[in-house]
Amino acid sequence: MTIGLAERVIALKPSASIGAKQKVLELQATGKTVIDLTIGEPDLDTPAHIVSAATSAAEGGDTHYTVPMGTPALRKAIIEKLRRDNTLDYALNEVIVGVGAKQLIYEAFAATLNKGDEVIVPAPYWVSYPDIATIHDGRPIIVPCPEGNGFKLTPEALRTAISPRTKWLVLNSPNNPTGAVYSREDLSALAEVLRGSPHVSVMTDEIYEHLTYEGKALSLGEVAPDLKDRLLIINGVSKAYAMTGWRIGYAAGPAALIAAMNKLIGQSTSCASSVSQAAAAAALSGDQACVAEATKTFRKRRDRMFELLDGTPGMDIRKPEGAFYFYPSVAGLIGKCTPDGKVLTSDLDVSLYLLDGAHVAVLDGGAYGMSPYLRMSFGGAMEDIEAGCRAIRKACEALV
Structure with missing residues (x-):
């Protein structure tokens, strides 16, 4: 059979x-x-002080389920990180923890996409964006961003790609695979287009945020705070802290969306590892050297x-x-x-x-x-x- x-x-x-x-x-x-x-x-x-925090958590009995959206300690560390590094203010119910950033992208699309909804994906793109959208009955709209434009989405290309069915724009900076980083001017120009299309939400994948070589990577929320209510920030500790195997990502966004993602996590992975969450809290709150x-x-x-x-x-x-x-x-x-x-x-x-x-x-x-x-x-x-x-x-x- x-x-x-x-x-x-x-x-x-x-x-x-x-x-x-x-x-x-x-x-x-x-x-x-x-x-x-x-x-x-x-x-x-992984830096020694982060490993030490995990060891202490395990030896101290912190080896049980947490709530689906993550421990209060880690979510508070995320909130402080966003305030410290990005001048963004979020509340506890606007932050969620996942088993890696990929899970949170998955849950966000699962929570929001209906059949035929469109997701704008600038190309070159990280390989999973279109496929995760497709799994959830979304329709990826691939927008080529040629090398002549620095591999970056232009306002004109964004404006052309938006339709009445557009649900999400996915923006990845610093970018995998090109290494392109959107400047303040780039983000401001895209924000101006988005203001004219209030039905479009923006997912910003900022997992490589700290790995920049010609200045600081900016979050769209820093440049256009008026778009905060339709912005979902995706990040994690994998790249900057060499913690890929610990499987901790996080997201910050509107409370209603975070609550929906929380329900989905409660029915799938239940929660991220308690020990890994303790390590991630130490990473975000500790010495950033x-x-x-x-x-x-x-x-x-x-x-x-x-x-x-x-x-x-x-x-x-x-x-x-x-x-x-x-x-x-x-x-x-x-x-x-x-x-x-x-x-x-x-x-x-x-x-x-x-x-x-x-x-x-x-x-x-x-x-x-x-x-x-x-x-x-x-x-x-x-x-x-x-x-x-x-x-x-x-x-x-x-x-x-």
Whole structure:
């Protein structure tokens, strides 16, 4: 007897980034050496004072269920963080904790989307936005944001994309995969368009907020406080504090939406780990020197990757302003022939060539909604970055 699967699951595409990581692990398990530049997490260890807070919580018996929306201690820490870093004021019932930021994006769409509602997703985009919207009967409206515009959504493109069915605009800054960061002027211009469309809510994914290299990343709420009642901020401790495995994200938004998300969490995961929540509270409330140090480390890696890849034949590379990814164009490689006679017809072909020929794993731009590009992470160790970049350059030089 076969258990039939739901149509929405059959249509759902696996996560490209998770799939790439699995492929790397499979190759490594066979004994092959693969340099992994697909990694979407810091290779750094969680700072000691955060681990210590978790240990103390566990040893002190803080190992039970919490309320679905998160412990008061963590939500108070989030409120203080938003006030300290973003000059934003939120109440306890306007903040919620999830099992990672991804869960909160999922629950927000589950709580708000009806069949046919539209979600504007600027491309390039993080791979899960369109799929999570589709799961909940939403219709992703993909808006190309070309490199000539800094990979950023323009007011004109936003105005054109909005329709009477638009429910959400998803805005990710600093951006995965491009590293683009929206300036105050960029956000102000988008806010002016949004003021003319009061039926559109805005989800701002700020998970890479602290990983910026040319100034501070701003939240839309800082620039346009009048839009607060239709703004949902998504953030978490994964990237800035090297806590991906702790699985803690948080969101801040209108109380009615937060209450709806709370109901959904109560019927799904029940709550995030109590021990992880104690660790996250320590991360947000404690000494922030670890964040500055991590940013310094990633800036060095960014600059080194640029130094090694700049001038690579067929590759046009620019320095990202934030996050820890490069998103170079490989238009100059399309049509080239590999040493074994295969013609590269897409960025996917290029990524597979680099995997097979250079033993370097990268992600194709098609997975992020814009080709022909590659996403390369500098979240890993400097030695891997250097070895990977040299192998990529050599492989590109071998094309004819």
